[in-house]
Amino acid sequence: MLSVSLLPLQAATGTAATTIQVAAEVSTVVIAVVSVLLLVVALGWVRQVKKLLRSIQQHIQPVTDRARVAAENMEFISAVVREDVQRVRTSVSGLSDRLKEASDRMEERVEEFNALMDVVQDEAESVLLDTAAVVRGVRAGARGVVSGAAPKGDAQGSTSGDGEDGSASEDEVGDARVREAPEGA
Secondary structure (H helix, E strand, O other): OHHHHHHHHHHHHOHHHHHHHHHHHHHHHHHHHHHHHHHHHHHHHHHHHHHHHHHHHHHHHHHHHHHHHHHHHHHHHHHHHHHHHHHHHHHHHHHHHHHHHHHHHHHHHHHHHHHHHHHHHHHHHHHHHHHHHHHHHHHHHHHHHHHOOOOOOHHHHHHOOOOOOOOOOHHHHHHHHHHHHHHHO
16 A cells, blocks of 8 residues: 555655665565554454453353342332331321320310319319308207207307307207206116
8 A cells, every 4th residue: 555655755756765665665564464463453352352251251140130139129128128117107197196185085085084073173172162051050959958048140259258260069969968968767
């Protein structure tokens, strides 16, 4: 190729051009031969690299197969765990809702019980106050029977100097009972 392109130079320069032309052609041939040798060596290396890759692939294939199986197992396990976590979450959510409802019902019942206890306490206080009034009336009546006069109310009892609340002392009531007992016998 170079010789064809160098032909016009050869005609112009003469013998000096022939040495240069010969050197150029020799160098072209040398470069072509070296290129072919390099290509052959490169193809040999490519074949060796291909063999090495095949060997590595054969050795790695069981490892990759095991890794793929392990990845599939992990995927299955993660799916199962995800489902279990969703079930637990649903259960906990339901339980939380039921506990809230039970707590609300319990709170209502406690409020109802407190209201009932308020009513019971009011009734008990009313009964105790009525009983205290009856006892006071009985004491006043007993005093009147003992003294021989009809009871005139709290005014007489409070001026008589008996206890702080105007009722007769227990000794006076007891004495009145003792005096009534012989008369009735």
